[in-house]
Amino acid sequence: MVVSSLINGIVLGSLYALIALGPSLLYGILRILDIANVAGLTLGAYTGLKVFNATHSLLAALVVAMLASAAFGYLLQRFLYRPILGRGPLIPLIASIGMFIAMEEVFRLVFGPYPLDFPAPVPLPTVHVGGAVVTGVQLLILIVGVAVLVGTWYALRRTRLGLLWRATSQDRETASAMGVNTGLVIATIFLIGYALAAISGVLLGVNYNTVYPTMGDIPAYKMLAIIVLGGLGNPLGTILAAMLIGLVETFVVSYVGFVLPRDAIAFIVLIVILLVRPQGLLPGESSGS
């Protein structure tokens, strides 16, 4: 049971990491918690499902979903966030929550209230590891998760975009004065952040074989716990926090049962860690560490 809990926990952690990574990157650069990013997740799931039904290609579904959500993210930053960015963190936060709720009802009106199934066959085998079963979908999540997370780490640490992201994140005005086109950097991060949300949406839809208008509710607040736990605005801390929460949740359920709501576990871990380490697991990029 240890091995299967470990695998289940890592798969869940990878999903959480994919969900929280986009908002974490956006927080790092803008200091706003972009709840509406989760609407990008649901949009990605619905787009992916529609494309999959039309083409029967999971790859096409992923690509089109990423494009659709990225476009949505671009429009949001251009027409929602850019005009209100200068007004402190609260106004964009409230706007993003409002946008998230409104989008849930838009999804309901456009796609209907019923959960839709997403029966995409994953072209990967079921693997047996030490008495535990890893299904094809779980394997896909692990592969995509590792690829995206390694890719993000590489992009942030080794590319010009990463350098610009870090510069803008540390001090937007100075970066701008040094000739960095911060508007373009922000727009690029929105494109990436929302494309990541689309990947999570499609993987969630396929893994649980269901896509519905309010599928973003739980990711929306769990993502917050993970971002804060990881050290606000530190993408690597976010990944670490996501894995930790995925593992703790799975082990608690495996060995104790549903003692308390699964989603409360994330917040209990958050509270305990913050009492010991108020700056989060890995402090934010902006704190200069």
Add this chain to the structure above:
Amino acid sequence: MKIGFFAPESGFAAADGASAYDSAQLAVKDINAAGGVNGRQLQLVNYDDASDPKQAVTIATRLVTQDKVTAVVSGSYSDQTLAAAPIFQRASIPVLAAYAVNPGIPATGDYIYQQDFNGIVEGRAGAVALISNLGAKKVAIIAIKNDFGTSLVQGFTQEAKALGATIVATDYSQFGEKDFAPILSRDKSKGATGFYMAQYYSEGQQFINGWNTLGFKYPLVGTEGIDSTTQFFEPVGVKADGLVFTTPFNRDSTEPVVQNYIKAFTAAYGHAPDMVGATTYDSFLVLAQAMKAKGTSPSQIRDGIAATTNFVGVTGTIQKYIKGQVVKAVDLQIIKGGVPHQYATLDNPQLITP
């Protein structure tokens, strides 16, 4: 003649709300097409409670004071129905709760009736199915944490103990739970050889996913919470074969009223109806026959509902109402080839009397 109606038509339960509202519209259309009630046409006054008990209170007040309805059907969950019931009771407006199972609803007063058997009765029937019919001796319960789940577990546990079974674990999961494999393997390691799944269709789907990942072949019993063709039987398909569940809605029934309803609903909305829709449709049929029997004032309708005996509806034969709670047989259905079929009918009076 205005009939009030409310259901969760937006928010997380919007799928059930839509199902109930569609059936409500169909019922009113069918009753009116057949000449209405005593020559008068019914008019549906619909509100969306968004799964919010506070909203249900506002709606109830509106239905009573502004719309001045003569009777009400609740197409909503127990929380909303419980919150609204006292307002209708004070105004002496009869209410039929289509599928809310909380026993506290009819206890509100003599104007409030429950159309679906309560959770305790259904839980007892689940225990009979799992222990007597399927032969499980050591059972694990995994239920949704709300009044639906807790009242099912209460009935199930009583009856299971009476039948001599051991309950090795009882766990409550939250709405939206997606990962049941860990709890299932823990229950297996505790020695469970039979499982009671008191879940709704979304969580039930995830339960079956976990069940299949682990390759479980144990006896498994579910409840009316999974009783939806579009939301459970079709997406889950043959993966749930062998699952037995308790429900008031027998799709295999030869009663014309059942087959006509299934046909009309499918033609109107393009998909098969579910249990939530079926009990809502029945609530309107019961209202109409009560009006025909005793008259169309609120108190006459109340008397008409109370006097109902052996009424054949879409969800079985209503023998009578006791203190507002329906008495009718519990149907056991089994999934074979991805489709639910009649398995047995439990009509032992001791079992089905609330």
